[in-house]
Amino acid sequence: MLELKNIKKDYFTDHTIVQHVLHGIDLTINDGDFFAIMGPSGSGKSTLMNIVWLLDTPTSGEYILDGIELPDMSENEKARLRSQKIWFVFQAYNLIPRMKVIDQVALPLFYQGVSKWKEYERAIAALEKVGLAHKIDRNPNQLSWWEQQRVAIARAIVTNPSLILADEPTGNLDTKTSNEIMNIFTKLNKEWKTIVMVTHESDIAKYAKHNIHIRDGLIEKFTIDGKEKDKKHAVKR
Ligand SMILES: Nc1ncnc2c1ncn2[C@@H]1O[C@H](COP(=O)(O)OP(=O)(O)OP(=O)(O)O)[C@@H](O)[C@H]1O
Ligand SMILES: [Mg+2]
Secondary structure, eight states, rough: EEEEEEEEEOOOTTTTTEEEEEEEEEEEETTTTTEEEEEOOOSSSSHHHHHHHHHSSEEEEEEETTTGEEEEEEHHHHHHHHTEEEEEEGGGGGTTTTOOHHHHHHHHHHHHTHHHHHHHHHHHHHHHHTTGGGTTTOOOGGGGHHHHHHHHHHHHHTTTOOOEEESSSTTOOOOOHHHHHHHHHHHHHHTOEEEEOOSOOOHHTTSSSSSEEEEEEEEEEEEEETTTEEEEGEEEE
């Protein structure tokens, strides 16, 4: 599905290098994989996610997504891939305050020119997957925090993306709710969705099939099913 080769990212201010954030990340993610990215604060996890999401471009290195190399992608193509193929699970505070759940979830389809009828049909199907089909006409402020988080997930999966990215999806949630979110992710992964999530918590990372530990902008450890692997496995498996 996607391949990162020697990805480096520096942040510049006035042409002076301020910070080398990613020092050469090599990683292959295959269809159906479920990755958890771990690492200390400031190690470059969100930076890496933004590159995978095509929101940010690496300073150097190669990024190949579905056989297309990043430099060859036009802004239009990036926007198309972002809206159809990849979806980013934002935290629930990104919900629109006075919009009904169903409209909220159907919104990404509006940008794809799906008919109104189909929009609702697919929004309801997505809400069913997260167990919230009975609350379609509520506004976010009438829902619990956990329900809001599920609306955010339904909105992420309504376009049927093949790659789901999530940066700390369980941040600020209690253990029970976090586990429920992970159960939804596990179910989606069984339906052959590829998932890449960032988490600080090792209990949450256990739900993923693969764990990557990033430190100072480099992959320091790679584990599959709890077994530590040579970093080369991050590239060729
Ligand atoms: N736009 C930017 N300009 C300059 N420096 C940046 C920018 N974005 C991130 N950084 C720096 O890059 C480093 C890595 O940031 P990043 O957000 O990727 O870390 P992270 O691993 O996601 O951390 P956290 O666990 O706290 O979310 C940090 O030192 C941060 O200050
Ligand atoms: Mg981060």
